[in-house]
Amino acid sequence: MINIVLGVLGVLTLWFAVVFVADFIKHKDNLETHNTWGKVLFIGFITDFFDTLGIGSFAPTTALLKGMKQTQDRLLPGTLNASHTIPVVLEAFIFITVINMDPTTLVSMLAAATIGAYVGAGIVSKLPEKKVQTVMAIALFITALLMMAGQLNLMPGGGDATGLSGVKLIIAVVGNFILGALMTAGIGLYAPCMALVYLLGMSPKVAFPIMMGSCAFLMPVASVKFVKEEALDRRASMGITIGGIIGVFIAAYLVKSLPMDILKWLVIAVIFYTAATMLKSASKNKEITE
Template identity: 65%
Template structure:
């Protein structure tokens, strides 16, 4: 089953990579590559994808750094983010899925749920009040973080260490990841909420990594192909971030593999608290009025 999942992901990524590289080479041959430094944007890719592999997420920090150092423009930013982070995320998925032992049925079910959620849930989610979602997610993540801290301090019973789910817990996980996949269409990241979901259902915190990386890896290639075909991205920045990002991911995964489970749980707590704070921050910002 895992072989079939990885094969499908590999073929999907290969399709994207061929289109991406051909477009980049054609632009290079015709002298249409953008101005920003390949080394500078590559360094951004290394840093942001390093933290992405730790569960922090890459879109927000990549956006901040690219804008801070004026390495791309706002018009091409959405496409650049998707295209540049696609292959690093797929590398994360491949490495975590093959390194961390997960029940195949649980993994496949949750990957499928997130993918279907992003495709079918977009229309429904788009009608929801984003502010209320941000507030609810911020509160929920903060509660999970507090519970994890109390368990780490031995005040509450320790969390679970299962590698798979069955019965009602599996159904809850599928519904939860479907919703998280749909929420991605509103720009709400899947990583920290997925960590919280996995932990709440009694799975080992390590299980969140292949699930959340795999969920995003299946979503991104198809979306990124559209940006490439429409030319709505910065080719040079995307290639540089991709190259730097792959290196950053490999380094980060080596670190995650070597971390004891106790330290990894504290890392998960930090990621969840960070994301909760970002949710509250987004909630506090005034809604931009449409013209």
């Protein structure tokens, strides 16, 4: 079953890579002049290194691209998707193969996230972004506090399960379906997925193949569309891709060797960071609407 999942993912990624590289070669003599290879390679390495640790790559990449003035705002969506597609797929391949977990649980959650993103695109995207961000931030703060309490032995927390069944599997599938749908509203999947996995009593390690696999199935198709519509910064996208691949391999080795106690604290830190980011975004939305 896992081999089938990786096979389908490989075909989707190969399709994107062919389109992406062919487009770059076609325009290699007419690349953007407002950015440099050194800066975009650095951005790719840093953002995908931390993406592999579960931080997420879109927000840091946006901040660095804008801070270093490496692309135009109108090209950001396409650049973000195209530049991180291959690194994210590599993350998914690495963690799906090196971290053992129940195939039924993994495939069910990947399918749920993919279907959720497809079905929810027209629904969730119409919800008030500020409310979605606020609710998600509060939920993540509560989850992180519960996880911290478990780490401090104030209450039972987490677990070492690598698969689910019965009611817990149903909750996991429904939860990942919702998280996939929320991606269409700009809510990152990584931290909420970590929280879902932890609260269902699973090992924090299995969050990595689940969350990265979920995103990996969504990105190639969207990125092909951006490339064909020429809605991306080609130099930035290619540079971030190359730097990101290097960052992924280094970070994946570190994560694989991290002691579980350190990994649990890393998960807590990621969730707190994401919750704070969401509250900040919600606050900005409020300022704009009022």
